[in-house]
Amino acid sequence: HVQLVESGGGSVQAGGSARLTCVGSGYINRRYSRGWFRQTPGKRREGVAALDDDGTTTYADSVKGRFTISQDNTKKMVYLQMNNLSPEDTAIYYCAASTRAAVWGLSSTDFDYWGQGTQVTVS
Numbered sequence: 001h002v003q004l005v006e007s008g009g010g011s012v013q014a015g016g017s018a019r020l021t022c023v024g025s026g027y028i029n030r031r032y033s034r035g036w037f038r039q040t041p042g043k044r045r046e047g048v049a050a051l052d053d054d055g056t057t058t059y060a061d062s063v064k065g066r067f068t069i070s071q072d073n074t075k076k077m078v079y080l081q082m083n084n085l086s087p088e089d090t091a092i093y094y095c096a097a098s099t100r101a102a103v104w105g106l107s108s109t110d111f112d113y114w115g116q117g118t119q120v121t122v123s
Contacts, residue, residue, distance in 0.1 A: 005023050006094070006115045007023075008021050013123065017084075019082070022077065022079070022115060024078070024095075032098060033102060034078045034095070036048045049106075050103050053102065054101070096111035098113075
């Protein structure tokens with residue numbers, strides 16, 4: 001059973017940067033895709049970035065050029081580097097993993113495992 005734990009959230013000034021980390025455990029010997037989503041009260045969960053097993057990345061238009069998703073060599077840790085943050089980026093950010101090697105997009109229904117979320121507040 002895959003478990004995901006996010007960290008790195010907090011309060012950031014507009015224009016600043018933050019890096020979120022997701023530590024995964026329970027992976028079996030197969031290929032996975034990873035993703036980051038975010039949600040604000042009253043809104044649907046929004047896909048931010050995805051990383052397929054072959055390294056292909058997908059970003060929401062709202063974060064292109066500002067956010068970068070990456071992983072370490074073990075593929076157990078996934079990062080979201082966020083630069084030039086704005087108040088509109090304020091949300092709870094969730095790490096996700098998919099048993100699909102490629103998700104080709106940012107649909108939450110393609111992901112099978114979720115972290116508990118970490119709050120990012122930009123002011």
